[in-house]
Amino acid sequence: MSEMNETENIHKPRLTMHFKVEEEDFIIAGEAASKTKKALQQLGLKQEIVKNIAIIVYEAAMNIVIHANYGEVQVIIVPAYVTVIAQDKGGGIPDVDLAMQEGYSTAPIEAQEMGFGAGMGLPNMKKCSDIMHIETQVGVGTTLKATIYLHQSDAKQVETGAMYV
Amino acid sequence: MTLSDIQTILNAEVLCGHDAMDREVQTAFACDLISEMLAYAGSETLLITSLINTHVIHTAEVMDAVGVVFVGGKKPADAIINANYTGIPLLSTPYLLYKCSGLLFSNGIEGCKRETTE
Numbered sequence: 307m308s309e310m311n312e313t314e315n316i317h318k319p320r321l322t323m324h325f326k327v328e329e330e331d332f333i334i335a336g337e338a339a340s341k342t343k344k345a346l347q348q349l350g351l352k353q354e355i356v357k358n359i360a361i362i363v364y365e366a367a368m369n370i371v372i373h374a375n376y377g378e379v380q381v382i383i384v385p386a387y388v389t390v391i392a393q394d395k396g397g398g399i400p401d402v403d404l405a406m407q408e409g410y411s412t413a414p415i416e417a418q419e420m421g422f423g424a425g426m427g428l429p430n431m432k433k434c435s436d437i438m439h440i441e442t443q444v445g446v447g448t449t450l451k452a453t454i455y456l457h458q459s460d461a462k463q464v465e466t467g468a469m470y471v
Numbered sequence: 472m473t474l475s476d477i478q479t480i481l482n483a484e485v486l487c488g489h490d491a492m493d494r495e496v497q498t499a500f501a502c503d504l505i506s507e508m509l510a511y512a513g514s515e516t517l518l519i520t521s522l523i524n525t526h527v528i529h530t531a532e533v534m535d536a537v538g539v540v541f542v543g544g545k546k547p548a549d550a551i552i553n554a555n556y557t558g559i560p561l562l563s564t565p566y567l568l569y570k571c572s573g574l575l576f577s578n579g580i581e582g583c584k585r586e587t588t589e
Contacts, residue, residue, distance in 0.1 A: 357514065421526060430509055
């Protein structure tokens with residue numbers, strides 16, 4: 307295989323998961339995180355990486371449930387990295403810097419009664435990812451992309467393990 | 472210390488996960504906010520909470536909790552326990568959060584390691 311082909315190969319998705327998320331469907335967020343965790347464990351990735359990605363999926367899905375009308379969370383696994391993309395139609399984030407501050411929350415009381423709305427979601431996702439990017443437009447929606455790089459041993463696991471998931 | 476020892480100290484009822492009560496516990500985290508559990512609680516930690524909804528059980532699974540203790544005698548509905556059975560033992564203690572945490576701390580269970588750095 308030429309060097310060019312190998313480079314292309316490590317960026318080719320081996321496994322993609324989609325989770326549709328509706329407003330106020332609080333159960334879906336935990337389920338998406340749980341399913342993601344199981345799939346990544348089956349691939350044989352390290353516990354800490356699996357946990358970080360599951361946390362990002364949980365927080366991203368919960369943000370859509372609480373703050374948007376509807377959206378989708380995708381988990382794309384390629385040998386070199388895992389990307390979580392959360393896209394929603396909704397109110398958008400008026401001040402991203404403020405939303406990134408730990409403890410700042412605009413979650414309604416119903417969400418807080420269930421234990422959500424601690425104001426830790428976005429900072430938590432940032433801590434768990436290597437790169438996080440937010441594009442948002444007030445009144446339109448938000449797209450969040452978080453990337454987690456895999457160590458070589460984990461990347462090898464993805465190459466060999468994806469076919470069994 | 473094992474989960475069985477914790478059951479004794481907390482005078483707790485085991486709701487599910489009887490076969491995993493020999494798991495070792497070294498650290499614990501007490502909280503009623505999901506995101507804080509995800510942010511600060513290290514793996515293999517005992518989660519102490521008064522939340523009894525489905526979300527707390529999913530959260531325990533995501534954070535690799537060694538067990539969950541519900542305080543104040545609270546218990547999730549049987550349907551929630553059965554639908555979300557993850558193999559993680561769930562316990563219910565009559566003690567409230569402060570007393571429950573204090574009893575475990577004085578018996579050598581430390582706070583979880585993933586503290587804030589700032």
